[in-house]
Amino acid sequence: MPINDEARVGFYICHCGHNIANMVDVTSVAEYAAKLPNVVLSRDYKYMCSDPGQEMILKDAEVFKLNRIVVASCSPLLHENTFRNATAKAGINQFYFQMVNIRENASWVHEDKELATVKAKDLVRAAISRVVFHKALEKKKVPVNPDVLIVGGGISGISAALNIANAGKKVYLVEKDPTIGGYMAKFDKTFPTLDCAACILTPKMSAVLKHPGITLMSYSEVAAVEGYVGNYQVKVTRKPRYIIEEKCVGCFACIDACIFKEAKFSDEFNEGLSKRKPVYIPFPQATPQVVLIDDKTCIHFKTGKCPQSCAKACDRNAFDFDQKPVTQELEVGTILLCTGFQPFDAARAPYYGYGRYPNVYTSLEVERLVNASGPTGGNVVLRDKTRPKSIGIIHCVGSRDEKTNKWCSRVCCMYSLKLAHLLKEHTDAEIYNFYIDMRTPGKGYEEFYDKLLNEGVHFIRGRVAEVSDWAINEHEKGKLVIRAEDTLIGMVRRIPVDMVVLAVGIEPGKDAQDIRRVFNISCSNEGFFLERHPKLAPVETFTDGIFIAGACQGPKDIPDSVAQAGAAAAQALALIDSGFVELEPNTAFINEELCCGCQVCINLCPYHAITFDETKSVSHINEAICKGCGTCVAACGSGAITQNLFEDQQILSEIYGLLVE
Amino acid sequence: MKYLYYPGCSLKSSGKLYEISLLAVLKRLGVEVEELENWNCCGATNYMSINESYAIEITARNLAIAERMVGIEMIVPCAACFMGFLKTQKYMESDPVTREKVNDLLNKAGLSYTGKVKIRHPLDVLVNHLGTDALAKTAEMPLKGIKVASYYGCQLIRPYATFDDQWNPHTMDDIARAMGATPVDWPLKSRCCSGSMTSTMTGIGLRMNYVILKEAKSRGADVIITACPLCQFNLECFQGKISRKLKEDVRIPVMYFTQLMGLAMGIPAKQLGLKQMLSPSLVLT
DSSP, rough: OOOOTTOOOOEEEEEETHHHHHHHTTHHHHHHHHHTEEEEEEEESSSSTTTHHHHHHHHHHHTTOOOEEEEESSSSHHHHHHHHHHHHHHSSSSEEEEEEEIIIIIITOSHHHHHHHHHHHHHHHHHHHHHHTOOOOOEEEEEEEOOOOEEEOOOOHHHHHHHHHTTOOOOEEEEESSSSSSGHHHHOTTTTTTEHHHHHHHHHHHHHHHHHTEEEOOSEEEEEEEEETTEEEEEEEOOOOOOTTTTTTOOOOOHSSOOOOOOEEEEETTTTTEEOOOOOOSSSTOOOSOEOOTTTTTTTHHHHHOHHHHHHHOOTTBBBOOOEEEEEEEEEEEEOOOOOOOEGGGSSSGOOOOOTTTTTHHHHHHHHHSSSSSTTTTOOTTTSOOOSEEEEEEEEEEOOSSSOOOOOOHHHHHHHHHHHHHHHHOOEEEEEESSSSOOSSSHHHHHHHHHHHHHOOOOEOOEEEEEEESSGGGGGSSSEEEEEEEEETTTTEEEEEEEEEEEEEEEEETTTTHHHHHOOOBBBBSSSSSSSTTBBBSSSSSTTTEEEGGGSSSSEEEEEEEHHHHHHHHHHHHHHHHOOEEOOSOOOEEEETTTOOOHHHHHHHTTTOEEEEEEEEEEEEEEETTOOOOOHHHHHHHOOOOETOOOOOHHHHHHHHHHOO | OOOEOOOOOOGTTTTTTHHHHHHHHHHTTHHHHOOOTTTTOHHHHHHHHOOOOHHHHOOOOHHHHHTTTTOOOOOOOOOHHHHHHHHHHHHHHHHHHHHHHHHHHHHHTTTOOOOOOEEEEEHHHIIIOOOOOHHHHOOSOOOOOOOEEEEOOTTTTSSSSSSSSSSOHHHHHHHHHHHHHHEEEOTTHHHOOOTTHHHHHHHHHHHHHHHHHHHHHTTOSSEESSHHHHHHHHHHHHHHHHHHHHHSOOOOEEEEEHHHHHHHOOOOOOGGTTTGGGSSSGGGG
16 A cells, blocks of 8 residues: 555544444444554544534644544535635645545445445545645635626516625626516516516616616627636627617607508517517516517518618617627626526427417416406407306426426416416406315415415316317307316316416426536536535535526526525625635646647647647646646646646555555 | 338238228339238237236237348338337337347247337328328329318327327328318317227217217218227227117218228229228218
């Protein structure tokens, strides 16, 4: 086994209560480690991470003149910092510490105590062989740029932007659509309090616009991100509106003057239930209140033969038909992703007849139908303008389903109750809710369910099999027949209704994978952005300085999204106000005397951290950008690149320790 | 263009007219078929419910024989056989234990199956391979004004097939349209005909067939076309009995989609087996 005469190792093995001690014989490992070369002291202890555990390291270091510490316990993700700090407190450089994970890598994953103990001993031996060749290193401190980028202008992004800007920081809010507001802007009322969504949202939207600390970049997308925590360089592409944003005052004179006298094109904001013109504003309270031209439908862009009556009607000369996408560069220290979700596409559940039967609607369409500013002015009528006398609301469309999405979308039960209430209020129709389980956990939510039960809405427990126009009696003629098993009475029922509402679930946005790649963060299996820890770091990601909030992390209602946005804002502010970040010293560096200038490493580096110095004809690694992946070290033909904490001698000793008893 | 052809027991007996008309139509379209040598029964639904592993093993034998013909795809017209083949393939592909067990047995007979045979339904070949434009060109006597209710039954497209929309299938409608007929839109395209329940639990069986016949008629269909021998048998053979029992006339011609195609192509009724039908299909000729 490799020996370094100067190294005096103190070894500690943790029981982790029963977590480790039940499957690994900790005393035998401690006794074994005591006999290994360089080991001066070996102990086992119930909880090494506790205060007494850490104190023990401090005292031992003094008494036994230790200069290396090895702790065998849990994952370094959990407690490496704890023990590094204890090591530093004991007057030893913190990089003379090595951690061995015998919980996730041994006790938790094995069923044979004897073999698990052997494995623990092997891992311990490897760590002790390695630590004796560690070198003293220092963490590098880099200042944090206090400016923040927030991507996504839904309720999460809006809340986070206001939180951070109110703390006196500069915020860039980038929104891909022409207006901020997100899905919340489309909702009529919000559960369980039934306050009007627009009334509580639009003041926040205009606060964003007016806030001196917030730069709103609507109709824009982030094209590229470089840099590292505290110092990101971001490229934002602003899509052409063909209107000079600063000049437009939202007077709508151009919309009236458009050569299309009638609105002809599907209105996205009203879910296609109404029409708009090629020059339009998404909705009356759109923020910014600036019109835009849809170049796919505008006659000018399609044929070049339009008198441009819109531009002529503009007394502020705000039109610019030659606008091109513009890329703007920003420098920020932290990034918040609040990119939201997409509703499940009801056509993927063809058995419910969406797109086949005109009176099958999605819940979002119905939000617009009941909305006073919606396509019918809040008058709930079917496509043939008649008023429905009976309405079926089908829960869990595209949720809790092996064939589509397996997860519960969390909001559908509650919004279905809300829509049931609103539809009842607007139409006085008989309303049937078809549910699998009612999920109403939340403040005031169960009470709201109770209220609905008392309002005479019908609840049928069972997943709906199909919606069709197959009538078997006069009573069903001309209706949509919902067939479902009523599991409470144990019978299949046929309920004829005039209108079907599909409570579509929440799924990751269609561009979530692109966003993930641009920002270099991970996704969970289903495609939602992955938090660093599901309980203890719910808004952090595995990329330092990038935080997530809202439904991009998982299905969430408005209160939860706002709470998470607040948490993400607080995390960002904490990072900014600490003033600097400490960078791990596990970076690579080049020995200029050995470098032959072949530049192989430059193309391999995934982080663009290596540049070529023409005058010296050698490559150079920017330590601040290097992430310590080791690719260049392995690729360097001249052996000119060394990586701190992963030097050849350290790795080879570790392997030797692992293999040779 | 050449395909292997697995007829299955039905197409040699109760579904004989399906085979006759299918082969006549394929010949007219220039599609060559070669019957699989030494084939055996697929086990159909009955065997599958009684002993699933035997059912898979005997189907795998057919696949193993087919696999010797490298690179050729196999046409399987019967809905039960078609589903049985796809199910066997899925089990063998996704479950290593089944794969090994079945191959052990096949080895004893000097056979083996590695998963290379592609199973295709005639509807798939006609619509997705030949294309409806090519089909339309062969319709010498377009069936103008004839309203057709396409009926797939419960096995053909669910749960394994991928060649058509599983919930609102359209390939038969596409063919009917290419033949100059007018498909009717109706919601019972893939509802169950009750299978063999017409014999075992007659009351329920007749009721299920009644529902289908009645709905097709009420949607204005002149004829029901189908791609399943058992569906065709049930709907055709019991419609008289149902009408008498319920005192409601639900009689309507029920024919194979290939017979309808043959008529449009101008193939004589005799060569399509139309003279042997029980329901009044000849009114169409």
